[in-house]
Amino acid sequence: MANPPAASIRPWFLELVPLMVVLLIAVHVLALFTGFTD
Numbered sequence: 001m002a003n004p005p006a007a008s009i010r011p012w013f014l015e016l017v018p019l020m021v022v023l024l025i026a027v028h029v030l031a032l033f034t035g036f037t038d
Helices: 005-037
Strands: none
16 A cells, blocks of 8 residues: 555556647647648
8 A cells, every 4th residue: 555556547648648638739730731632
């Protein structure tokens, strides 16, 4: 009980946040490109 699960989840979450942001930007860019082509 010395190491709470939240401590091990924190770095994983910090690595996931920028990845999700990049994915969101990629989706928006793709949506813009598909909108321009159509």
